[in-house]
Amino acid sequence: MTSAVFDVAVICGGLHGLSAVLHLGRAGKRVIMLERAWVGRHASRACAR
Numbered sequence: 001m002t003s004a005v006f007d008v009a010v011i012c013g014g015l016h017g018l019s020a021v022l023h024l025g026r027a028g029k030r031v032i033m034l035e036r037a038w039v040g041r042h043a044s045r046a047c048a049r
């Protein structure tokens, strides 16, 4: 059995969480996003419409 190792866990997949994941990834961090529903939905989706 293999196990994944991450440097950072970002909780919430809205614009703010996605931005954090992007920038942490670009900085070389191993990032996991924990989203309870759908990425880019909720306020971020309403804003994009």
Ligand SMILES: Cc1cc2nc3c(=O)[nH]c(=O)nc-3n(C[C@H](O)[C@H](O)[C@H](O)COP(=O)(O)OP(=O)(O)OC[C@H]3O[C@@H](n4cnc5c(N)ncnc54)[C@H](O)[C@@H]3O)c2cc1C
Binding pocket: 011, 012, 013, 014, 015, 016, 017, 034, 035, 036, 037, 038, 039, 040, 041, 042, 043, 044, 045, 046, 047, 048
């Ligand atoms: C109708 C509307 C119009 C808007 N128009 C503009 C605009 O013109 N310009 C502007 O700058 N801003 C606008 N905004 C504001 C902007 O959309 C928000 O400030 C921004 O999208 C918030 O992003 P967020 O990532 O913080 O939250 P969200 O996009 O709400 O994302 C939060 C995420 O967290 C997840 N989550 C919640 N609880 C948990 C949990 N316990 N575990 C895991 N995941 C969880 C949710 O499922 C969701 O995906 C508007 C907002 C609305 C509602």
